[in-house]
Amino acid sequence: xxxxxxxPTRVLIVEDDPMxxxxxxxxLSNAPDILVVGQAEDGYLAVEEAKKVKPDxxxxxxxxxxxxxxxxxxQIKQIMPSVHVVMLTSHTTEHEVIGALASGAxxxxxxxxSVDNLLVAIRAAREGASYLDPQVxxxxxxxLKPTLAVEHGIVGQLSQRELExxxxxxxxxxxxxxxxxxxxxxxxxxxxxxGIMNKLAxxxxxxxxxVALRAGLV
Numbered sequence: 001x002x003x004x005x006x007x008p009t010r011v012l013i014v015e016d017d018p019m020x021x022x023x024x025x026x027x028l029s030n031a032p033d034i035l036v037v038g039q040a041e042d043g044y045l046a047v048e049e050a051k052k053v054k055p056d057x058x059x060x061x062x063x064x065x066x067x068x069x070x071x072x073x074x075q076i077k078q079i080m081p082s083v084h085v086v087m088l089t090s091h092t093t094e095h096e097v098i099g100a101l102a103s104g105a106x107x108x109x110x111x112x113x114s115v116d117n118l119l120v121a122i123r124a125a126r127e128g129a130s131y132l133d134p135q136v137x138x139x140x141x142x143x144l145k146p147t148l149a150v151e152h153g154i155v156g157q158l159s160q161r162e163l164e165x166x167x168x169x170x171x172x173x174x175x176x177x178x179x180x181x182x183x184x185x186x187x188x189x190x191x192x193x194x195g196i197m198n199k200l201a202x203x204x205x206x207x208x209x210x211v212a213l214r215a216g217l218v
Contacts, residue, residue, distance in 0.1 A: 008035040009126045012055035014046040014072070015039070015088075016064050020111075024059060024088075027115045034122065043067025045082045047075050055083060057122050060105070062089040062096055070096075070103045077104035084125035088118065097136055106206055107131035120172070127174035130206040165192045170209045 010063055012196040015021040021039055025071040028034045038053040040046040042065045050058060058076065073085045087100045100108060106125040109118055110133045125163040158166065161182075168178045179189045193205070202208050 008033050010035050010037045010055045013059045014060045043072035046072045050076050057084045057125050059086050059088050069119045073103040086121045086125050108136045109133050124172040129172045129174045130209045131172045140158045162192055162196050166212050167197050169205055170212045
């Protein structure tokens, strides 16, 4: 469920193309649960603006002047770990996608995606879930096939219930949503998520989703 209009998600837009920046602001501002609180044109300004406006979610381009979006995301996550980052970019090479996910990004959308999909990504990130654009999901599976056997071995350590939870995590569900689907308490789901991340040796839900994709679970 998206946050209610009474508690809108505070969004910072980081984009160096003025027309794209304007289009994003107009599109996101039309959503009743979104409040655009700032904009920045490069990675350095993104870090400073994030500290100033304290957003819930940052919509971040990768190809930014002075400092790219990956480096900016790393800095922001170090300073403000509770801030969620949605990468919105035309960059879909393996190096850039994996770099973005490794930087701590919570979601990855490709430019040209619908506003509805972007809103899904923003809402998922706000709730602590993950979102990967289908193009990115396919790329991850195609380019990381050499690690498939290793990933299968790691995923084999998970219990049947943990596998069920992991698959729903990959679909972008939050803990309460997973709890509802599996008829579990939110605390039980939280325990399963923690166990999954420990067994997969990952730090967040997006990294867990990448492992699941590599293993061909989705």
